[in-house]
Amino acid sequence: MKVDEIxxxxxxxxxxxxxxxxxxxxxxxxxxxxxxxxxxxxxHFWPIVGAELPNLxxxxxxxxxxxxxxxxxxxxxxxWEWKDNSLGRRWWYxxxxxxxxxxxxxxxxxxxxxACSENYGSPDDYLQxxxxxxxxxxxxxxxxxxxxxxxxxxxxxxxxARMSAESAKSRFDxxxxxxxxxxxxxxxxxxxxxxxxxxxxxDLLIRHLPDIPERAxxxxxxxxxxxIVLRYLxxxxxxxxxxxxRVFHVLHWTPTELERIIQRLLQEGAARGVEAPGWSRPxxxxxxxxxxxVAF
Numbered sequence: 001m002k003v004d005e006i007x008x009x010x011x012x013x014x015x016x017x018x019x020x021x022x023x024x025x026x027x028x029x030x031x032x033x034x035x036x037x038x039x040x041x042x043x044h045f046w047p048i049v050g051a052e053l054p055n056l057x058x059x060x061x062x063x064x065x066x067x068x069x070x071x072x073x074x075x076x077x078x079x080w081e082w083k084d085n086s087l088g089r090r091w092w093y094x095x096x097x098x099x100x101x102x103x104x105x106x107x108x109x110x111x112x113x114x115a116c117s118e119n120y121g122s123p124d125d126y127l128q129x130x131x132x133x134x135x136x137x138x139x140x141x142x143x144x145x146x147x148x149x150x151x152x153x154x155x156x157x158x159x160x161a162r163m164s165a166e167s168a169k170s171r172f173d174x175x176x177x178x179x180x181x182x183x184x185x186x187x188x189x190x191x192x193x194x195x196x197x198x199x200x201x202x203d204l205l206i207r208h209l210p211d212i213p214e215r216a217x218x219x220x221x222x223x224x225x226x227x228i229v230l231r232y233l234x235x236x237x238x239x240x241x242x243x244x245x246r247v248f249h250v251l252h253w254t255p256t257e258l259e260r261i262i263q264r265l266l267q268e269g270a271a272r273g274v275e276a277p278g279w280s281r282p283x284x285x286x287x288x289x290x291x292x293x294v295a296f
Contacts, residue, residue: 091107188203228248229244
């Protein structure tokens with residue numbers, strides 16, 4: 001399917017609308033931020049170079065802008081404050097996930113990602129991954145510390161996992177990211193701890209959000225993958241398969257699996273292959289986005 005430049009520009013305007021990158025639709029309150037995450041399903045916290053995805057910071061700013069370096073930037077301050085105040089309130093999943101960067105996922109959509117993980121909903125799931133060499137010893141130690149002691153701030157957690165030495169800091173940080181990407185742990189609060197008097201409190205995902213495994217149990221991996229890619233296309237409006245693979249690289253989809261997802265969406269009519277002036281390659285466009293773009 002070919003579209004002209006006017007139609008392509010309408011698709012771009014729809015993307016800006018979805019991302020809340022307009023002065024009229026910028027986020028003005030925590031409740032609006034929560035509604036935004038529920039609307040898009042998942043997004044990054046900050047803009048990530050090379051990953052086409054909405055982010056909370058630009059939605060608060062209402063435009064594309066650099067991430068501020070100063071601590072008192074109004075948009076940056078609201079981004080941090082709203083996120084910190086949300087931890088533990090079960091508004092959304094927050095943790096390092098897509099592209100191994102800070103990600104927000106609505107609780108409505110989280111079961112689809114959980115269905116793509118190696119978890120089955122038991123606190124002992126990690127043991128099989130460890131025995132098969134798919135979980136590091138450091139990640140195992142961090143997980144077991146939380147399993148035994150309950151929620152801990154990072155200072156306490158490093159001590160409980162026997163990684164409190166300065167030389168172990170990078171290994172501890174990598175272990176936390178590994179567990180977050182594996183949807184095993186997540187931040188649930190902030191404590192006045194450590195040198196900066198600011199430290200995340202972590203807990204097990206299945207303990208903090210116990211209904212997620214049960215809700216994911218009835219979702220097949222094929223259905224989860226379809227739902228994730230379709231929601232992605234409906235939000236970003238258009239994308240190349242290579243970008244989809246890049247955004248969701250932590251899910252370890254093979255090229256064959258991704259092609260199967262795309263072909264299914266094309267056959268169902270949920271997505272279309274589109275060419276337009278200014279695009280070097282055909283793009284996948286959500287059928288719903290094509291319909292909506294007429295109004296833009």
